[in-house]
Amino acid sequence: MSLEELNYQIYGCRKCRLWQGAKHGVPGEGPLNAKVMLVGQNPGAEEDETGRPFVGRAGKFLTKVLAENGIKREDLFITNIVKHISPQNRKPFDDEIAACVPYLTMQINVIKPKIIVLLGATAKETPRLEGIEYIEVIHPSAAMRFGKMRAKFREQIAELAKRIATINT
Ligand code: URA
Numbered sequence: 001m002s003l004e005e006l007n008y009q010i011y012g013c014r015k016c017r018l019w020q021g022a023k024h025g026v027p028g029e030g031p032l033n034a035k036v037m038l039v040g041q042n043p044g045a046e047e048d049e050t051g052r053p054f055v056g057r058a059g060k061f062l063t064k065v066l067a068e069n070g071i072k073r074e075d076l077f078i079t080n081i082v083k084h085i086s087p088q089n090r091k092p093f094d095d096e097i098a099a100c101v102p103y104l105t106m107q108i109n110v111i112k113p114k115i116i117v118l119l120g121a122t123a124k125e126t127p128r129l130e131g132i133e134y135i136e137v138i139h140p141s142a143a144m145r146f147g148k149m150r151a152k153f154r155e156q157i158a159e160l161a162k163r164i165a166t167i168n169t
Contacts, residue, residue: 003032006106010083015099018042018084018092024051028079028107035167036075036160037113038062039104040139041122042082042092053078058141062119065140065154069161077111079104081123097125108132114167117160135160 010025019025026043029052038054046056054062063073082092082100092100105127108116116132118124120139128134137160143153 001106001110003027003107003110006103006110010103013083013100013103016084016096018082018086018096021087022084023048025083026051026053026080026085027083027103028053028077030077030079030111031075032111034075034077034111034113036115036117036164037077037079037108037111038117038119039123039126040078040080040119042080043085044089045085048085053080054140058139058144061144062140065143065157068154069157071157071161071164077107077113079107081126091122097122101125101127105129115160115163133163135163 007027010027013019013025026047040054043053044056044058047053047059053059066073081104082096083103086092086096108127108129113132116126116134118126118134118136120142124136126134137156138149138153140153143149
């Protein structure tokens with residue numbers, strides 16, 4: 001299946017309850033041949049409004065820290081484990097994650113990234129596929145709020161940049 005077809009399925013998805021409170025499904029964005037995929041939890045208000053991942057406050061912070069480390073956001077495929085916003089931004093329930101994960105698995109199978117960066121605890125539910133390196137980092141919205149986490153997050157992204165440099169050579 002192509003990413004376009006997959007996006008259409010995501011836009012029209014009714015497999016769990018979350019579509020009812022959402023303006024847009026947010027499939028994710030980035031090049032088809034991205035070597036690195038970022039996976040967050042699920043869209044927030046600005047993502048729901050625009051249909052694009054990580055464009056709100058946490059997303060802007062993430063984009064800035066990536067850029068500080070020489071990583072261009074547009075080189076990455078950025079998505080979430082759950083493709084619709086949740087009420088009051090609550091953590092998605094297990095059944096919502098289970099319903100949505102097959103979309104992520106299909107995205108991984110199409111893009112075939114070398115590295116998948118898991119942003120925060122919920123993203124750790126991402127299926128672990130053979131031949132892909134998984135790197136767990138703090139979620140940018142937690143990093144934005146708490147000084148200690150912010151410093152750690154910056155270190156983690158600096159490490160990621162070093163790792164990416166080795167796959168690009
Ligand atoms: N937080 C997430 O986990 N994903 C987004 O797309 C935005 C905020």
